Amino acid sequence: MSDYTVGIVGTGPHPDASDHDGYSMGYRHARSFQTTDGCQLGACTDIVADHADAFGNEFDLADEQVFTDLQEMLETANPDIVSICTPPSTHGDLVETCAHHDSVQAVHCEKPMAPTIGESRHLVDVCEIVDVQLTINLQNRCSDAAAEVKRVIDNGEIGDLERIELGRQDLLQTGLHHIDLANYVLDDEPVDWVLGQIDYPEENVWYTNMPAEVQSLGMWAYESGVHALCSTGAGADAVGSHINRFIGTDGEIEFRLGDQYRIRSNGEWETVHVGSDHAQNKAIATLLDSLENDEDPIISGERALGATEIVFGIWESARKRGRVSLPLEIEDNPLAALVESGALPPGE
DSSP states (O other), X not given: OXXXXXXXXXXXXXXXXXXXXXXXXXXXXXXXXXXXXXXXXXXXXXXXXXXXXXXXXXXXXXXXGEESXXXXXXXXXXXXXXXXXXXXXXXXXXXXXXXXXXXXXXXXXXXXXXXXXXXXXXXXXXXXXXXXXXXXXXXXXGSHHXXXXXXXXHTXXXXXXXXXXXXESOIIIIIHHHHHHHHHHTTTOOEEEEEEEEEOSSOOEETTTEEOOSEEEEEEEETTSOEEEEEEGGGGGXXXXXXXXXXXXXXXXXXXXXXXXXXXXXXXXXXXXXXXXXXXXXXXXXXXXXXXXXXXXXXXXXXXXXXXXXXXXXXXXXXXXXXXXSSOOOOSOHHHHHHHHTSSOTTO
């Protein structure tokens, strides 16, 4: 395998100095790159100098490998792969800048993809035009346990899959992983329609500028006829908080992420231990293997767009007060538009 040089874009604060682990994803990415054969950490950049310096110290980067300006990092370090770990509102410009640099062969980007569905599509389009591999860090579909759950379902061990149930804190930040796993199990099958409702009784903002529903209920149908039901916030326990439930004609599977799952195929529940693989490490290995072999990665931007569109579809259904067909024809963020227009003001 080739030896790829990696640049981390957006280190965030050191995890020990952060009150939100999601703001230090650069450290997670870097550790996974360090443990994966075929690549080396060659540079980092963050607009906050103290953050970049702390990251450099943590990963033994020389002063000349630490930057506060992205363009300078690209021109000096010439990374083959860039890993973008900044807030979603910055992804569009950063992905485009990196993808257009001559040295960059692959862009790995944190989720959510972008604040709007239009910007999310743009990430995919930009990289496709310049023939740069785009992957989104929906790492859980790379785990051995997820692959085993998919294999068991494909083998018919719970009969014909009929319904998927998901429960999580919110849709776009935490629920996206579970929606993406549903898509993974169904081979990223197209979705026919989405129906949803949301509640926003109080201000709930991620990344300083992205509203997230406080509670939601969404349903969608895949082209094969399999239905999915997702409940977030106070309603997550209705389907099982932090769970993926796959219900077939002859049994069901419960998967809470991690290295095991439960299956009921003969009237009794059985817990199956798969292994202790690290999903983040597997995601990095996946993007490297795909780049080396010129293959479509299972965490590609196009696949991530499928899960992202379901989220925006639920919000659009709430805005339209009716069912919506996919692919969506909108470009904006329906939830943000409802909040900004006063149609969904907090406290009402």
